[in-house]
Amino acid sequence: MIRLLLADDQALVRGAMAALLDLEPDLTVVAEVGRGDEVVDAARAHAADVALLDVQMPGLDGLAAARQLTEALPHCRVLMVTTFGRAGYLRQAMAAGAGGFVVKDTPARQLADAVRRVHQGLRVVDPALAAQSLAHGDSPLTEREADVLRAARDGGTVADISRELHLSDGTVRNHLSSAIGKTGARTRAEAVRLAFDHGWLL
Amino acid sequence: MIRLLLADDQALVRGAMAALLDLEPDLTVVAEVGRGDEVVDAARAHAADVALLDVQMPGLDGLAAARQLTEALPHCRVLMVTTFGRAGYLRQAMAAGAGGFVVKDTPARQLADAVRRVHQGLRVVDPALAAQSLAHGDSPLTEREADVLRAARDGGTVADISRELHLSDGTVRNHLSSAIGKTGARTRAEAVRLAFDHGWLL
DNA sequence: CAGATACAATGACGTTTGTCATGGGCGGAA
DNA sequence: TTCCGCCCATGACAAACGTCATTGTATCTG
Numbered sequence: 001m002i003r004l005l006l007a008d009d010q011a012l013v014r015g016a017m018a019a020l021l022d023l024e025p026d027l028t029v030v031a032e033v034g035r036g037d038e039v040v041d042a043a044r045a046h047a048a049d050v051a052l053l054d055v056q057m058p059g060l061d062g063l064a065a066a067r068q069l070t071e072a073l074p075h076c077r078v079l080m081v082t083t084f085g086r087a088g089y090l091r092q093a094m095a096a097g098a099g100g101f102v103v104k105d106t107p108a109r110q111l112a113d114a115v116r117r118v119h120q121g122l123r124v125v126d127p128a129l130a131a132q133s134l135a136h137g138d139s140p141l142t143e144r145e146a147d148v149l150r151a152a153r154d155g156g157t158v159a160d161i162s163r164e165l166h167l168s169d170g171t172v173r174n175h176l177s178s179a180i181g182k183t184g185a186r187t188r189a190e191a192v193r194l195a196f197d198h199g200w201l202l
Numbered sequence: 203m204i205r206l207l208l209a210d211d212q213a214l215v216r217g218a219m220a221a222l223l224d225l226e227p228d229l230t231v232v233a234e235v236g237r238g239d240e241v242v243d244a245a246r247a248h249a250a251d252v253a254l255l256d257v258q259m260p261g262l263d264g265l266a267a268a269r270q271l272t273e274a275l276p277h278c279r280v281l282m283v284t285t286f287g288r289a290g291y292l293r294q295a296m297a298a299g300a301g302g303f304v305v306k307d308t309p310a311r312q313l314a315d316a317v318r319r320v321h322q323g324l325r326v327v328d329p330a331l332a333a334q335s336l337a338h339g340d341s342p343l344t345e346r347e348a349d350v351l352r353a354a355r356d357g358g359t360v361a362d363i364s365r366e367l368h369l370s371d372g373t374v375r376n377h378l379s380s381a382i383g384k385t386g387a388r389t390r391a392e393a394v395r396l397a398f399d400h401g402w403l404l
Numbered sequence: 405c406a407g408a409t410a411c412a413a414t415g416a417c418g419t420t421t422g423t424c425a426t427g428g429g430c431g432g433a434a
Numbered sequence: 435t436t437c438c439g440c441c442c443a444t445g446a447c448a449a450a451c452g453t454c455a456t457t458g459t460a461t462c463t464g
Binding site for chain 2 (some may be wrong): 009010011012013014015016017018019020023081083102103104105106107108109111152154155156157185186187188189190191192193
């Protein structure tokens, strides 16, 4: 009997996935959480064998949660189950020690198989996503450039960003210019969008 | 036995919700689709009593699908089940003849009850969302302003937008300026974000 | 050590953007 | 019919933006 932990911020989706997986005779859902910072505790308390983690969660994002979990409980496998097939997420998930990466577009029947494979220590990755990940490569952005893009996400002015990051206006514009160049964008907003779609932010 | 149609572009979520709802003795899922433009045909073919529609779907968005469905099959009730609790979505959903509006944050157990209520002709609405909807009111944007904001979504320049919409550069900037004023934003990007969050676009 | 890279900052530049006044054409409402 | 709002357009202006050259510090690497 494989013991599962579900972590997803959408209660409805979480409950539905629990119902789906509990139908499998060899699987049982032993814990559900809606926040990333509750993952490790819950996994330990319920002796989970496999944790299914969403990427976007309050408290702590799924990738960070995966890092914590694989370090704290190495025997507990991690399967990322996420909405967005961002190439950068896959890369980071694997680096975080995840055993698999599945997007929510995949047929429901394959989920149980993915869980079993991960439990056996195998790697489960969407082939299309793997190809895209290789194509886009790793993030070319420096840490600071990523910070600036993140701060520019909600459409504020340079002054807003510089205030938030305690930087000079000119420095912010330099970082932005650099990020625009690296992403191949022609506008700050476009750079934000592209970097986000590639999974280079957060 | 209430016959259900599920429409959601994420196959995994769709299947999981099917599993969840099929556990209820008085509910049965008779059809699943992943595109908005397949909703009406599927509902007719399988004689669905209640259709659960996500807002964002390829082909046709859930709100438009709800309009088509309530017109083509008036006896078939509609329950919107969506990720984002945008106030504007709720308003449009109700105008489209939906019987209920549920966000995916709600506990899984409440879903079956919502389905039953909608099937009985009752209205099901998240109270918090209803309040927010009243607070923000209807969209103050004109059709053209909304068009321009939509075109500005991916971060292009004024020239890009004017080319896409076959307008003068100056006209685009006028519409943008107007939209910025109406949304209370200070930047084009911020206006796009705010309008989107209010459900005033798409 | 020298070289490369990330970070922060400044000043200068040309361009883009947001705003405003103004005007004309078009539809619906008083 | 007259008014009003929406749409399209133009021109002008200040502010914000994107780019570049340059300087300096810190850190890591060969």
